[in-house]
Amino acid sequence: MPWKLASFATLLAAITLAGCSTSGAEKDPVVADSGSSRCESKAAEFAIGKKASPELLEQARTRAGAQNARILKPNDMITLEYRSDRLNLNTDANLVITRVNCG
Template identity: 75%
Template sequence: MPWKLASLGTLLAVAMLAGCSTSSTESTATDAVATETGHSRCDSKAAEFTIGKKASPELLEQARARAGAQNARILKPSDMVTLEYRSDRLNLNTDDNLVITRINCG
């Protein structure tokens, strides 16, 4: 009797764990859907034309559009930022005079 109960318990555990697993083809399909809906990564190299220029809302929008980012922000040296990484966000890092010194995504 204990062997039947142990095998039934093992079989039940395997069946439950099999329901939790995902295949790699499913994640590829969701990645393709995410790209089609516009959630893509930004390309910071496309926004390097802004380095050395004074930051402004117009320049920020031009850089965001060229980089293909969904969001963009201007970061001053004293600004506090979150530690979340977003591949669809463009960051324009400035000095104290709002001159852009560095471009990155995240």
């Protein structure tokens, strides 16, 4: 009986580890795309002092060369991971852009 239990445990461990492995040919699309363009916040500084809007966000994202962009209002809950391909437009309570940065 202990032999069967040990064999079963070994088989279960092998199946579990095989499920965790990946082939070298597969790439994570997020990792592959994130290195293709880098955000340049200076190119989007024209937006400072303007009222935030979806059109302005897209225009600033395009000029900065960013893959993604977001508008951050005071007291917004945000993720803190750094992404070099993301543009952030920080606003005041009246949705006027006060700061532009990448990350």
